[in-house]
Amino acid sequence: MSEQQPGAAVGNIREYSVSELSGAVKRTIEDAFGLVRVKGELGRVTRAASGHMYLDLKDEKSVISGVMWKGMAARLSINPEQGMEVVATGRxxxxxxxxxxxxIIDTLEPAGVGALMALFEERKKKLAAEGLFAPERKKPLPFLPEVIGVVTSPSGAVxxxxxxxxxxxxxxxxxVWPTLVQGRGAEEKIAAAIEGFNKLKPDGDVPRPDVLIVARGGGSxxxxxxxNEEVVARAAAASDIPLVSAVGHETDTTLIDYVADRRAPTPTAAAEIAVPVRSELLSELLNKERRFTGSAVRLIETRKAALQSASRGFGRPEDILGAATQRLDRAADGLRxxxxxxxxxALTSLARASGRLTPNLLAAGFAMRENHIAAAWSRVSDRTERLLTDRQARLASVSRVLAAVxxxxxxxxGFALVRDEGGGLIRRSSDAAGSRGGEIQFADGARGFRFDALAGEKRPKKEPAKSKAKKTPPRQQRLFD
Structure with missing residues (x-):
């Protein structure tokens, strides 16, 4: 047996074009699997604008793409949703x-709740029981945020x-906080991004966002x-910054949608929710300005019309003030x-008087005034002198009367005043009873003394000593003997 050359074997193989080979594969598969029933869980479900439905059937290991043409899709009795377990019949x-x-699906029938959807419902009930979905805990979004934080993949179309x-x-x-949005470990990175935005300081180098958007495009x-992981849902619920979820398409629903403060059907819709339309605001501002201006003009016109109506009741000003104005004009003319x-x-009188004001006449007038002043001063002096003389005489007379009494x-x-120790007058000897001394006032002053015996007692008379000196009884004894 001779050895076959490799080139000869290759040369015997039929050579296909790409289209021929694709067509041959297509015929082979359609012939081998002309009618099949497949049980699986619905992943991605999409309705095209043409009416065709595209979906994925999957289990734990594999995924098969499926399509249901418009006519078949319109006759479905169920609404296929992601996570639904179904049985598909087709080729x-x-x-x-x-x-x-x-x-190519001809019929689609439900086959029970899929494993993933069952897990989703279980987590949903758990978080709802904790109150994470409660409407009262949802925060309002700012009308016009200054800074917007976005948690998503930096390389995607989102x-x-x-x-x-x-x-x-x-x-x-x-x-933008770049993070994974699919695959193993993506949930921890998404939760860390939400928490990282919340830890930023308002006055730090990186400004703290006023609103967060967690976004991802559509998928299975x-x-x-x-x-749908709890760590992401709880991080979104704990965010102090208002959060908008924008995961997948409008038909896609995840747990973060329930805990977010606002759900957007698409990432583009999230941007529309986050900020208003500037042109619409300007238009609204201009509209309000026009309305305000119009209202002000109408108010002024209304007040003007009311004023004009009231003025007609008062009559014309010239009719009211005309007579008074004429009287004023006549009075002004008369005054002038x-x-x-x-x-x-006055000028005539002044001229006449000035003709008589000669120097001699002025000198005579001044001399007359001086004579009048001198005569008046002489009368005042004489009267003042008489008045002083009269007052001096009256004062001397009163002084003599006062001295007499x-x-x-x-x-x-030759008399004297006798006072006791307290300064009281002693008029009788009995008034001196109990006093041991006192004061005697003479014409030239006062002298103190002491009583030798009680007042009122008679002292025995002693024989005066014979002496050539003049006998003078003591003043004290003379007073009380």
Missing amino acids: MSTFPGQSRYQL IRDILHRLRERFPRHVI LEDLWCF SGLRARLDN SYENVLER
Whole structure:
């Protein structure tokens, strides 16, 4: 047996074009699987604008793409949803344009709740029982945030759609926290991004956002499953910054949608929720300005009309003030004439008087005034001198009367005043009872003394000693003997 050359074997193999090979594969698959029933869980479910339905059938290990044409989809008795377990009947085929096989579905029947959806419902009930979905805990979004934080993949179309829509509506400062949004470990990174935004300081180097957007594009249930993890849901619920969830398409629902303060059907819609339309605000502002201006003008016109109506009741000002104005004009004319005549008379009198004011006449007038003043001064001096003389005479007379009745004159005639220790007058000897001393006032002053015996007692008379000296009884003894 001779050895076969490799080139000869290759040369015997039929050579296909790409289209021929794709067509051969298509026929082989359709012939082998002309009618099949497949049980699986619905992943991605999409309705195209044409009416066709595209979906994924999956189990724990594999995924088969499926398509249901418009006519078949319109006759479905159920509404296929992601996570629903179904039985699909149809035929296998290929899509040559993408070298992909797919199931052409004729009928679709429910087959029970899928495992992932059962887990989703279980977590949903648990978090709802804790109150994380309660409406009263949801925070209002700011009307016009200064800073917007976005948690998403930096390389996907989501962030471009958000930035584009923000530029169209109302440009704002956007901070992107890049993170995984699919696959193992994505849930921890998403939760860490939410917590990291909340830890920023309002006055720090990186400004703290006023609102957060957690976004991801559409995908299968498995692709979006990281947003159904409890760690992401609890981080969103604990956020102090208002949070908008924008995960998947409008038909996609995840746990973060329930705990978020606001759910957006798409990432683009999240940008529309976050900021108003600048042009609409300007239009509304201009509209309010026009309305305000119109209201002000109408108010002024109304007040003007009311004022004009009221003025007609008062009559014309010239009718009311005309007579008074005429009287004022006549009075003014009379006043000018009277002032002019008065001035002329005064000037005439002044001229006449000035002709008589000669130096001799002025000197004679001054001399007459001096004589009058001298005569008046002489009369005043004479009267003042007489008045002083009269007052001096009256004062001398009163002084003589006072001296006549004064007790000091009595003392000059040899009498004296006797006072006790307290200064009281002693008029009788009995008044001196109990006093041991006192005071005697003579004409030239007062002298103190002491009593030798009780007042009123008679002292024995002693024989005076014989002496050539003049016998003079003591003053004290003379007073009380």
